[in-house]
Amino acid sequence: MAVWRISQVGLFGHFSNCHFSSNIYIAPTLLSIPTIFFRLFSTHDVYINNLKIGRLSRTGHIEAARQLFDKMSTKDVVTWNAIIAGYWQNGFLRESKNLFESMPVKNIVSWNCMIAGCIDHGRLDEAFHYFQAMPKRNTASYNALISGFVKHGRVEDACKLFEDMPIRNVISYTAMIEGYMKNGEIDKARALFDHMPFRNVVSWTVMISGYVENGKFYEAKELFDHMPHNSKNAIVITSMITGYCKEGMLDNARVLFEGIQCxxxxxxxxxxxxxxxxxxxxxxxxxxxxxxxxxxxxxxxxxxxxxxxxxxxxxxxxxxxxxxxxxxxxxxxxxxxxxxxxxxxxxxxxxxxxxxxxxxxxxPNLVSWNTIITAFAQHGLYEKAFSFFNEMRLNGFEPDGITFLSLLSACGHAGKVNESMDVFDLMVKTYGIIPKSEHYACLVDIMGRAGQLEKACQIIQDMPFEADSRIWGSLLAASSVYLNVKLGELAAKKIGDLDPHNSGGYVSLSNIYAAAGMWEEVTRVRILMKEQGVKKQRAYSWTEVGNNVHYFLGGDVSHPDNDKIRLVLDMICLQMKSMDDIADFVSSWSSFD
Incomplete structure (x- = not known):
């Protein structure tokens, strides 16, 4: 009889796979049974069959695995653990429970396996029941349940379990750090990170990624700079790329990206x-x-x-x-x-x-309905937008703030002033949705387009919070169209206070003064722009030709085909002018009839 050393890792190879969580890879031991070794003595046949059961289970052939299990005349605890894990891996947690109850002998891996299975199926209370019923627990038992609590948002329960742990390892600390970060408790996460007796690459990655996801990029960068160079793998670098991109620092992100070898x-x-x-x-x-x-x-x-x-x-x-x-x-x-x-x-x-x-x-989910309603609104299809809104409600979906923003936009494109107020009231009074800045901006824009500037101004004054530059911008645009100098001055001043370097407010006010013949005021605004160092942003456009996108900036002559483009434009202008001349000629002749 040959004597074999059985590795729990070999039989539960599925636990060696990395899990992708919160945009980073988390060590497998955070989400499943940890890697430990058991010295079990089996015959060569039992060992081989155990491996086959694990392999069949991992490839989805659970029925074949069960047939092999039933045919085995001699089974050891690893055999039972393998088939139990196989069943819950393939979605049959009930069968795993039945087999677990009928096991002749259970070891600590058997209990940990059931905890992992319950967590995998989202049954945390059942996992906790197995945990409490265990005759003996190890660090892996605690880690599996802590990670399950964190995964399903029960951070307080994870914290209590962490505090009760007799012995903690790097996995325990890292799981709790991830939990605190998911909960937005950044200071607690950092305190625990600093308190860790030992850190591995996963610990650093969880901490850095947590900073990025919570909008603390510069804290993430500082930690990344202090991270041991040999630990900076593709995972943590990718997290920093995400952070740089969120900050709009694309060149820095690209440098990191190009530095990844694989x-x-x-x-x-x-x-x-x-x-x-x-x-x-x-x-x-x-x-x-x-x-x-x-x-x-x-x-x-x-x-x-x-x-x-x-x-x-x-x-x-x-x-x-x-x-x-x-x-x-x-x-x-x-x-x-x-x-x-x-x-x-x-x-x-x-x-x-x-x-x-x-x-x-x-x-379709709520996002799907919002997307199509927004699409109709953007294309000015008022009837279609509201038709799909009604259909959405008939399908059992409750509208949210985005839904009503799209409906208000549809009203704006169709010039439906009274209907927009009805939509706003429906949002607030019927669905209890608190309006945000963008809802008020849309409403002010609708009133402004309809020439109801005083009503738009009243809406701004009645808002429960201070108007932002977007809202004042809507009023300023309407003031420009309807030449309301007084409200235009008010809106431009508010925009200047909120965003002193925004050229839009200065330019719009200057245009209002020019249209009203107030040339001294036009000069004053331009001098003020120069003193404040505000430069008018140049307009740009783009077009796709073949597989290339061509950008055009106002006043720019750097395009390689600039001469050809200008020649074509001149030809188009001549054709337009000749058409105008023909129209004038025809009109003049028709007057003799």
Whole structure:
């Protein structure tokens, strides 16, 4: 009889897989049974069959695994643990429980396995029951339950368990740090991090990523700079790339990205998303193309960013190409991806395709309904927007603030003043939604467009909080259209107080003065702009030709085809002028009739 040393890691190989949580990879021991070794003595046949059960379970062949288990005349505790884990891994927690109850002998791994299974199925109270019933616990038992509590947002319960631990290790500390960060308790997380007797790369990564996710980028950067250089792997670097992108520091993010020797899908996604969210769609699409070239398969997160980039560029051609990729690779069932697709078609000007894309969503969620309602609103389709709003409610969805913002926008595009007030009242009185700044800005804009400037000003005065520059900007724009110098001056002053370097307020006020013939005031505003160091922002536009996006900035002559472009523009101007001349000629002749 051969004597074999059985490794629990080998039999529970599924626990060695990394888990992706909160945009970072968490060590497997945070979310499952920890790695420990048991010296068990088995025959060669039992050992081989145990390995087969584990392998069959991991590949989804649980029935074959059970058949092998039933045929085994001799079973050891590892055999039982393997089939129990296999069942809950494949979604059959009840069968795992039944087998656990019938085990002739249980060891600590058996109990930990059941705790992990209950946590995996979201049954934390049952996991805690097994934990309490254990005849003996080890650090791994505590870690599994703490991680489960953290994963499901029960940070206080995790904290109590952590405080009761007789012995803590790096996994215990790291799990609690992640919990505090998820709960927004940044100071507690940092205090625990500083108190750790030993840190590993996961600890550093959880702490740095937590800072990034909580909007504390510079604290994350400081910690990253102090992190041991040999511990800076692709995971923590990717977290910093995300942080730089959130701060709009794309060049810094790109330097870190290029420094990753083995770039994976996660690092590509972080960089592509950063470009897309910051309006640099062309670079996002270029990186997406590079992914394909090196053989990396995009996932749903990649494609959401790609559609965002296509939306910002209004690149219908690239958007359709990505849509084809989505269909061919079976991503069409992903709701978030379909929502991005609906938005992309809308922003590219093809509302019909946007509606068709919405119709293909099997189970639309609230975001889906908001996206299509917003699309109709942006295209001025008032009736369609409200029709889908009513359909959304019939399907059992409660509208939120975004829904009503889209409805107000639809009212604005259609010039529905009274209806906009009805929508606002419905939001506040019926659904109890507290209006935000953007709701008031939309309402002020609607009143302003309709020439009801005094009413718009009254809305601003009745707001429960101070108006921001966006709201005053709506009033200023309306004052410019209807030449209301008094309200224009008020709005421009408020914008100047809130954002002294915003050129829009100065320019709009100058235009109001010019239209009213108040040239001395125009000169005064321009002198004030110069004294304050405020420069008028130049307008820009872009167009897609072939597979390239061409940008044009006001006054810029750097485009390589500038001479050809100007020649074509001159020809168009001549044609327009000749058409005007013909129209005048025809009109003059018709007057003799």
């Amino acid at each position: 770039k994976d899908r996660v690092s590509f996604n972080a960089m592509i998303s950063g470009y897309a969210q910051n309006g640099v769609g062309e670079e996002a699409l270029r990186l997406y193309s590079n992914m394909h070239k090196i053989g990396l398969q995009p996932d749903d997160a990649t494609l959401v960013s790609v559609f965002t980039a296509c939306s910002s560029l209004e690149s219908l051609k690239k958007g359709r190409q990505a849509h084809v990729f989505v269909i061919r690779n079976g991503f069409i069932k992903n709701v978030s991806l379909c929502n991005a697709l609906v938005s992309m078609y809308s922003k590219c000007g093809v509302i019909v395709e946007s509606e068709l894309a919405f119709g293909q969503i099997c189970s």
